[in-house]
Amino acid sequence: MSQSNQRAYNFNAGPSALPVEVLEKAQQELVNFHGTGMSIMEMSHRSSTFEEVHNEAISRLRKLFAIPDDYEVLFLQGGASLQFTMIPMNFLQLEKKASYVMTGVWSEKAYKEATLFGEPVQTASTKEDKYRNIPSLEEIDFGSDDAYVHLTSNNTIYGTQWSEFPDTGEVPLIADMSSDIMSKPIDISRFDLIYAGAQKNLGPSGVTVVIARRDFLAKANKEIPTILKYSTHVESNSLYNTPPTFGIYMLGEVLKWIEKQGGLAAIAKQNEEKAKLIYDVIDNSNGFYTGHASKESRSLMNITFRVADEELEKQFLTEAKDAGFVGLNGHRSVGGCRASTYNSVPLETCKALQDFMIAFQNKHK
Template sequence: MKLQTHRTYNFNAGPSALPISVLEKAQAELIDFRGTGMSVMELSHRSSAYETVHNQAINSLKELLSIPDNYEVLFLQGGASLQFSMIPMNFLRSGKKAGYVMTGSWSEKAFSEAKLFGDIYHAASTKESSYRSIPKVDEIEFNPDHAYLHLTSNNTIYGTQWNDFPDTGDVPLIADMSSDILSKPIDVSKFALIYAGAQKNLGPSGVTVVIIRKDLLEQANTNIPTMLKYSTHAKNNSLYNTPPTFGIYMLGEVLNWVREIGGLTAIAEQNEKKAKLIYDVIDTSNGFYIGHAKPDSRSLMNITFNLNSKELEKNFLEQTKQEGFVGVNGHRSIGGCRVSAYNAIPFDACKAFSEFMIHFQKDNGYN
């Protein structure tokens, strides 16, 4: 039995759409996973059948992201939000400072949590301009003796994304890549730690991926609870306690799908084409649609915009629902409109939405 071929145009910011082929495979294996007579959700996390799933997912991620050998890949729980606390608990020692680059709500939340554990500061910020851009690399302030520098690579709420990352030398660079990991090739070696909730591009909610350099692990604070130590999970291959086994299985299948369609280069090309469809409509609308992000900081994952009147915006959002487009409302904190075009969103979904935008503009008397 296959899933229905008709699928909603799902532009939710997260949890996001998953590839249809992955869902179909999970459906086929749900009751009897590869001859075990059990669902993958029922397997012991100590069994050889699950161990294969677990290790294949780790190896696939290493392969796709070209992760060097001096890094550990961890599967944790608690989302990126728990990482906001774990990072300073492990790496912000007394007498040290850590810098946070402020580019949106998620960097604000990370900063707020880190304040509980030590001395932190704004290394750069675009808040005064309503987070419409990413700071220039030469605007970021940090010193060689700082504990780390933290940034958020893509900002789901404001629709901005980093194109170039700072070279921090001996200062560990830490990035929350929850909403754009696996969307394009990156140089992992620039970072001491990368973390990402799975529910955008990696799989279903419930799994958090952490990619951490081994020498940073060795510097971590040991006087913290066992489950909050990265070393606990590294020493036990993320199997110290029961991991989110179904989520990791799904993550592994999403990674297989990425490989099958051509890897990160192919994914990046597709994402650029999808986003361009919608940005082109915004840019040629003569002010009918107003993009939030400055062009050089635009996100390929989250396209944020307003219409030129509140009434039109309300009507626009009502019609998106009638046309079967789900999740177009902007984040509750800022309103407006947002199209989240993560990896599994088909090109045709973005094409259909761009055509709807054009028709809506014409129907309302704007050429």
């Protein structure tokens, strides 16, 4: 590896980079957590020790993300993919429609699951343009009686991100924020339900965060399996069955790290700086590098691009790997290159990629 501490330049799309200090603290506490003589992974999820860890993580999440008091915070399992099913199962009644904004593979998957429970409608889509951009707010046409409007706030595969969210009025707004949750401050009250896998910005894989308005949850279908009801997990404080205890512990530690960085405003500034380093190389390369996403829809979390020709692109990825860069291959469905610059990816890692990209171009132009 090129770095003195032997850490890779990690641009994995998920599971992704975690703060070194969080990993080191977990290492220190792994065998004997707070003098209990056990690892956090070995103790009962019903114990007072774990309950404190669990509740503290919820409290930190509420404070950092400015979650209003009339919202529930849940730690669930099954990833965002299970939420694709749980949402229509709970909220899409047969006589209702739900509007899905199509911006990539994950919104396609969410829409497909909804077809099993009711009548979802693709209210707007940028598929014809290879998902290079986010639809304009004017394109999003939904019914006033829709069960909900669903969108994916950041698209990991195509490198696009919503900069402004639609005002859906009385129609509930639901967002899959798996790949940009807590990357910047947002107004939670604009949404009725937010869900996100933790493995991009919040911790290791295995935990799914759900933030939902209580009065919206009260409208859920009650004639569904117990484990798939949101009310089941609300009533048990996410402890209905054995939760991913280590993942929740790690999520709590990542939240502490975000606090140390100065909170979400500081994190947002860092993310803008990191993405700019790489986008500047693309924009100033005279076509040697070309971005996939249109400039107005660019993601600060996933930077997708191509190299001048296919053979050079293969060489770029090979040389990058040899130089200690990990995870720069684009998603298998679209190819190309992708640098995921989530919260925990250091500025220095993005600067190293910037330098590598410039050097590679200078060598081959």
